[in-house]
Amino acid sequence: VIWISPKKTVISMGDRRLMDDQRMSVERPYISIWNLLIRNIRHNDTGYYECRINTSPVQTKKVFLDVKVPPAIVSQMSSDRIVLEEGQTATLVCNVTGIPQPNVTWYKRNHKGTSNIKEKIGSEGEVLIIHNVSRNCDDIYECYVDNGVPPAVSKAIRVVVNYAPEVHLQHPKRLGQYSGKETVLDCLIQANPLAVTDWLVNGQKITKSD
Structure with missing residues (x-):
């Protein structure tokens, strides 16, 4: 029995692993079973794996491994605190990663109160643009990121609006x-x-x- 990777590299032949990747091994709970075990799954492990038996004719079976990655926010590429004058345009960025592609929902909450009640803003996506900001826009904004793979994550962005x-x-x-x-x-x-x-x-x- 031979296991072949999505990159057409031979992973194992019989009980012997031929790849240097020590995360992969062959397990045989029964004499007729040849399981491929992959530890510490990574995104680049995604793809079709082929189990091949060198009979005549050769028999093959393919299985697709779909690796999902929970959402994450790239802090270095996301907004943290924005200070503007009234009338300017605010651009809030929440740079995210994850597989499948995460959904980003924006909320607004009053920074002056103690309540955690949030108001959903009718905007989705990694960038929130607020045109012609007023003092009423001076608040905490939150991007909530979810792609169905737990845990969901969020980030608070402080918007400060100065006025005369x-x-x-x-x-x-x-x-x-x-x-x-x-x-x-x-x-x-x-x-x-x-x-x-x-x-x-x-x-x-x-x-x-x-």
Whole structure:
């Protein structure tokens, strides 16, 4: 009995292995059985293996070995943290490998909350493009990768959107108050990154000593 590899190389003849690959061996649980054992299967082991008996005529039997590989994310070629200005385009990359080719699904979750609830984005594939980003896009995005071979994997990508300060007064622009009374002036500022705030009176900056 002869075992032949997908590359047409003779693996074994009888009980003797002819290839240098020590992962392969012939097992004979019974005198009439010649099993080919391959340890530590690799993707390049995929292909048709042929069992041949040198009778007259020669008898052959082929079996196809389909090696499946679980999904993996290539971190060096994937996004990690992206910082943009409002109005720019964000390109998020989740470079994946696996056999069969994995499916990539994108999710978005609120980085400011403690909840793990995720919102599915209507986009699939290794690249997620967000045009004209706004401050509402400032979040954590997750690519979920699965090809039916466990385990599935995922990666979180932080998107930071910077925008100029916006000032909102919490009271009318003109206030009246009696002399000697205390008055609180509220000023709400929205900005990313956080803005440095100063108060001015008639154009003059107020210091702590004032």
